[in-house]
Amino acid sequence: MSDARIVVSGLRKQYRGVTAVDDLSFTVEPGRVTGFLGPNGAGKTTTLRMLLGLVAPDAGTATLGGQRYADLPEPARVVGAVLEASSAHKGRTGRNHLRACCITMGLPRTRAEEVLDLVGLHPAADRPFKGYSLGMRQRLGIATAMLGDPRVLILDEPANGLDPEGIRWMRELLQGLAAQGRTVLVSSHLLAEMQSLADDVVIVAAGRLVRQGPVAEVLGSVGGDAVVHARTPEPEKLTAALHQLGATVTADGPNRLRVAGVAAEAVGDAALAAGVALHQLTTEQPDLEDVFLDLTHAKAAIR
Numbered sequence: 001m002s003d004a005r006i007v008v009s010g011l012r013k014q015y016r017g018v019t020a021v022d023d024l025s026f027t028v029e030p031g032r033v034t035g036f037l038g039p040n041g042a043g044k045t046t047t048l049r050m051l052l053g054l055v056a057p058d059a060g061t062a063t064l065g066g067q068r069y070a071d072l073p074e075p076a077r078v079v080g081a082v083l084e085a086s087s088a089h090k091g092r093t094g095r096n097h098l099r100a101c102c103i104t105m106g107l108p109r110t111r112a113e114e115v116l117d118l119v120g121l122h123p124a125a126d127r128p129f130k131g132y133s134l135g136m137r138q139r140l141g142i143a144t145a146m147l148g149d150p151r152v153l154i155l156d157e158p159a160n161g162l163d164p165e166g167i168r169w170m171r172e173l174l175q176g177l178a179a180q181g182r183t184v185l186v187s188s189h190l191l192a193e194m195q196s197l198a199d200d201v202v203i204v205a206a207g208r209l210v211r212q213g214p215v216a217e218v219l220g221s222v223g224g225d226a227v228v229h230a231r232t233p234e235p236e237k238l239t240a241a242l243h244q245l246g247a248t249v250t251a252d253g254p255n256r257l258r259v260a261g262v263a264a265e266a267v268g269d270a271a272l273a274a275g276v277a278l279h280q281l282t283t284e285q286p287d288l289e290d291v292f293l294d295l296t297h298a299k300a301a302i303r
């Protein structure tokens, strides 16, 4: 599925004076789950809609396997998309919805059963759509998108409203589809969600690219310093010793200190040298959600 790459190049879109997408370029590789991240209003949905030929760009191109959506002879066999979870006739059952889609797309009815299997919706397949939970709607949305066995799957905020079990299910499904060589692009405004879901991330803010790359690499490059928490019966003495190392020390409850600017080892060594007992020493990793917000706010402020 080497031709399942997504290439966005110089994409731009304005709505009556509002620049939704501003000279945006990035690539999405097959065989990986890519998180498309940015705060609300960053231009994610507009970008996905341009990729899917639903909105015409003012400038630039968005291609799937080298072709614009409008030029694909059989788009449903190339790309499946879930832009909104609730997109079936309310009184219709999940199974009937899928069968109707099979007819429209010229697919055998058996394909409906295959995608029901894929998303684990068989138990609810004969219930009307209007009674579906958000998680069931997401499953039906993905089942519909997968009918044409597309090489590219695009999901807009699929984890919205899902419980932790639903998110785990989604992760396993999407990673499985990526492992088959498909290109999976998933938008979200929540970084924590993407940390467990995605291999790569494309981060946008104010319609522009902020960062792109493998999750660990991107987060590593923006991650702040860890903070050390120390518990000691002699906080004043330890504070004085740590100040000599240039650390920033603040009280963090009775006999507790929050130490920034030095590693846990240095705090332990300083306590030993000062003859201060340590009852607890822990390291708190930087809050990646905060780091992400800093990164995207800096960009949004330029707007």
Ligand SMILES: Nc1ncnc2c1ncn2[C@@H]1O[C@H](COP(=O)(O)OP(=O)(O)OP(=O)(O)O)[C@@H](O)[C@H]1O
Residues within 6 Å of the ligand: 015, 016, 018, 019, 020, 021, 038, 039, 040, 041, 042, 043, 044, 045, 046, 047, 189
């Ligand atoms: N049809 C439209 N008409 C006018 N403005 C629009 C339209 N669609 C989007 N916008 C504006 O373009 C900007 C980008 O919106 P978009 O929905 O693409 O962002 P997003 O990153 O998907 O945000 P969200 O997570 O809130 O959906 C916003 O300022 C939005 O108000």
